[in-house]
Amino acid sequence: MDLTERPQDARFRREAREWLAENSPPLPLPSGDSATGVPVNLEWERQLFDGGWAVVSWPERYGGRDADLWQWLIFEEEFYAAGLPQRVAQNGISLLAPALFEFGTESQRERYLRRMASVADIWCQGWSEPEAGSDLASLRSTAVRDDAAGGWRLHGQKCWSTRGAYSSHMFGLFRTGTQQERHAGLTYFLIDLRQPGVSVHPVARLDGDDGFADVFFDGALVLDEDVLGAVGGGWQVAMATAGSERSLSLRSPGRFLASADRLVKTLQAEPGKSSDPRLRAAVADSWMAAQAYALSTNVLVSGILDGAQVGAEASLSKVFWSELDVALNETALQVLGDDADLDSPWMRGYEFSLSGPIYAGTNEIQRNIIAERLLGLPRR
Amino acid sequence: MDLTERPQDARFRREAREWLAENSPPLPLPSGDSATGVPVNLEWERQLFDGGWAVVSWPERYGGRDADLWQWLIFEEEFYAAGLPQRVAQNGISLLAPALFEFGTESQRERYLRRMASVADIWCQGWSEPEAGSDLASLRSTAVRDDAAGGWRLHGQKCWSTRGAYSSHMFGLFRTGTQQERHAGLTYFLIDLRQPGVSVHPVARLDGDDGFADVFFDGALVLDEDVLGAVGGGWQVAMATAGSERSLSLRSPGRFLASADRLVKTLQAEPGKSSDPRLRAAVADSWMAAQAYALSTNVLVSGILDGAQVGAEASLSKVFWSELDVALNETALQVLGDDADLDSPWMRGYEFSLSGPIYAGTNEIQRNIIAERLLGLPRR
């Protein structure tokens, strides 16, 4: 056990902090999930890429700086500590890129990774369907072989695609086998949304941003070169990289550490409230939860660097961060007191936090996974 | 809606309070679940019966005073406010008596009710078996017909019978049909435990009292006159009176109102803690929960007096009182602070409270009942 930051990490942290201090855009940025906010965010994210900070843990040839996971965590801490928002590029970088690194062809990596990191392409996820949320194996959207075109024709509807309204590309699972095959009949496709046979319908979220989209397919084409992994092997690809979604890459501790810090400052700034033991205890609870999440992430990272696979452990993290995020924002609303009903950044944060226990597999599903795969309880 | 106490109720309350003040034994009484405590408790409970206060809501001919449910609630409030403990006669009065009133023969009522109220007989419940806790329909203990003796021979094991070690009688469910019949093959028996073919093995509880017992049957006899309800109709009898166990009769609000009051006094008596906002909030929460339970009981009682049956609503009450009891005692331990680890009355109360979410149908089963019977969700 060695919990002391390495000298090279301290240097890395300093360098990141300085670059961010010098290059950050005026804050707060408008929401990256709103029509007006997207261009502003894209400009900033291009600048981040040009500075070499968009994807620190990627190989240099794709725009990264070959940083290890410790430095990636440090970068995330500095990024959120600087008050910067989640990125439009997020879904591609966190959810698709790990799959490309693990299952992609050389050509796919060359064609997509750099453009993804530089927000030349914007990716959204195409998993959920109206009848398939937690039960992904029941997906109904289909991909039909078109030998003449050298690829697959997509049909069906995907929904709740975060930022789908602003994306150029989608990565998604479609059924190439029969409905009865369930998991076995799915294939993972990389889809250009800017083509005939695709129509995108924005859906406003709880917080008013129209980040969600329903995406309808009616014969859109995906060439063979854009099948990720094997035909019929989409489930394996999706599952192998689902760990990323549930823990590390989607919710690095930096975001919660920064939120907890902001909450501490919010209470400190409220004269008369900062000595209220109930508020103090609630704020300290949020701070502790963020720290505990960071510390448990360090354990996961230590394991990964030692060659361990992150499997169902990711479910422990997912439940923990999503519940801490709700509690933290609720505490902030308690601190606001009489003004808790305002459409404030904290209220926005609260609304957003409520999606945490739902998406990327509801917390009920995660608890099933924990009980069955980590504790070994019988499925039925 | 009329929430003002009737003049006759105020009189009744005064009368009960005065009688209790004059006749209460020295408090605290030793535990009614311990070998040394039982005789002391029985003496007091006989006195209660002689004073006409043992079963206020029963007909006068069985030792009651024909009080209505409001007055029964008032008596319970006064009883617990006086610091008196739960009674050894409790299980018979709360769980068996309602079944006798609804399903018993005239002879059964004559033979048992008065003796039960005057603790001449002490009753324990014989439902749980080693393999059947929540799943009562899977009971395996059997009753075999003995025509020569004019009755039934009991075989098998009952467990977790509260106060079984000190009881003269048991009311229990035994299988007179086949295992496959599940609910349909059960019969409700009134059993004299002081006979050959019965052996009672005390089991110590968490709090050290040896109130629990395992009771083994090997050919003990129950005459036909001691079958309650129809042969094969035991499930109906048990279920029709299970509502009593889950809410009203087992856990009248008086006990929690008195506990909350004691908790308030405990905090008030702790100089330096009584101004701690966290402890104040926790104690006020306990007080509110006890009040809310009393108020919701009043709604149930108003309905019953209007002819409504208490069905699955009893499950709402059971979950609520059992959780409030745990929280109340936990709060008391917080108030004790450095001395929370002592084997104090509050710690005993905490231990006892932990049985609440388990017995009389676990709270998990209760929530299933609420969801399925009150909210109408599908069973499977």
Place this chain on the structure above:
Amino acid sequence: MDSRLTSEQLEMRRALREVLTDACPPSVVRAQWNPDAPSVVTTKLWQRLRELGLFGVLASQEIGGMGGNEVDLAVLLAECGRFAVPGPLIETMAVGVPAAAELPGETVADVLSGALVVTAAPAGAGWFAEADTAALFVQVSGGELAMAEAEDVRVGARRETIDRSVRHFEVTGGAWRAIAGSDGERAGNRATLAVAAQLIGLADRMISMTVDYVQVRAQFGKAIGTQQAVKHHLATALIALEHARPVVYRAAYSVAFAEPNARRDVSFAKVYAHRSAALAARVALQCHGAIGYSWEHDLNLWMKRVWALAPAWGTVAAHEAVVAAAVLDGAPS
């Protein structure tokens, strides 16, 4: 002793439910979210409620009211909560009309006829609902009520709350005059009670809309309502609601009959109603999943009303402190 509603109250509630089923579908609530929507007090919904006599529940029959008491108020506002009725219900029914009834002349008649809009807020809030349409402003504190007329005050910026069907505006200035003989504490109790009553209605409706949804929504080959986790979430929400509702009616009764613990009981009601509604909102959203997170789903109208009511007429923490003081210090309540 009888904790049930009277048959008159049940009939009154039935009549209101009938009107609201017709006049206040979710589309009407949603329409009030449009920033350019005219104030709800100018809409047909408000007209229907006025005709029903809803706003005069606490006014005597001689002056054209319903002659009801605070229990009736709670019954009606719980029903309004079930439909998430938008607009200054608390301000009108719990405070404004009774205050207007203390004033000489035709004021209360004008309020009941809709000729005059009244609004109210706790002293010190700095904002009023419907300040741009109100003719009469009432400030509530522990002493006598204070009033001002529209020409006496400056109406400032709109206060952007999470529930956009609620129209708050900053208000400054004002030549505030005491309403002689009025009872500010009672008015405050009524307003808090009105919040609590709406909250239990909101909770009730969110539970039932979720119960409906989980029977229709299927995953893994069966309705998600067959999953024990979903059942237990909803059962827990129902347990909280059924133990909050009697607390709210107890408070209503205490105010109606001016019982010595009325203030404590009202604070208790707010605390329990809030907890029940906040829990119902969480459970409802979690059981709906992503569809509940979309603005197009009606659930969000109910949830946001709950969040908006959380600090209304005293934060939950403030009401908790009132209860604690009454219970622990024997503070006047």
Place this chain on the structure above:
Amino acid sequence: MDSRLTSEQLEMRRALREVLTDACPPSVVRAQWNPDAPSVVTTKLWQRLRELGLFGVLASQEIGGMGGNEVDLAVLLAECGRFAVPGPLIETMAVGVPAAAELPGETVADVLSGALVVTAAPAGAGWFAEADTAALFVQVSGGELAMAEAEDVRVGARRETIDRSVRHFEVTGGAWRAIAGSDGERAGNRATLAVAAQLIGLADRMISMTVDYVQVRAQFGKAIGTQQAVKHHLATALIALEHARPVVYRAAYSVAFAEPNARRDVSFAKVYAHRSAALAARVALQCHGAIGYSWEHDLNLWMKRVWALAPAWGTVAAHEAVVAAAVLDGAPS
């Protein structure tokens, strides 16, 4: 950066587990509940642990110790928690031996050899574990440690705690002498850490014994471990434990390397370890049902240890306040 235990630590833990599997079955823990049982320090279990070198984990190798640091202490005490090892572990390992090492002469050797029993308590507690067998008493406060010998103090009545395998006695009087150069704050941190480490071990074991039980116990024709409610209870307990464990090791590391936030980190560890263990106890009992409520079932030995440790070396509330002060006021921690 590396959050994993070293292979030496894993080996040390394995060795201890092997000994405890043999020497500390539940029957041995249960035997200590007998009021007439001789003190655990006189038992074969204690002898085995002494031979293993457990008590000297923080003593240097030169004086016959293990030469370990506080991370090693936490590893070993978490394992002791898994077996609910009874006796003055905290007093001996975290405080007594390091204090004795500051004393001249053979004191520490005598403690390690078992010739001399040492005990410790926070200043002001008024009681000590094993006061009737102890030769050396150590009082911990923020400054230097204070010591007294058995002949200096009066041992009073036994303090009846919920965990009867714990033997506390009231202690009065005493010619307390400062141990020059000793660090009371560090000793207090070690003791608190020792509580936290045992708590995560207790939680770990209660979860695994419950996981075993729910796979065997059948109701309604199937193992209760197939019920989603049971699964979710256990999953929730595991989530808490896996987020408490790294907090405890972080605290151990902070104490070992005298980091500026050591006190805050230790308080944080106590809070999280306690919450995790208290939750595991609740979940374990609820999933066991009535059988868990019987004294004959081993679960109660683990549960009561958790309850007994809750206020040990500072209440949870006191440690929460330390964290809040460090975070909000920048108080020295």
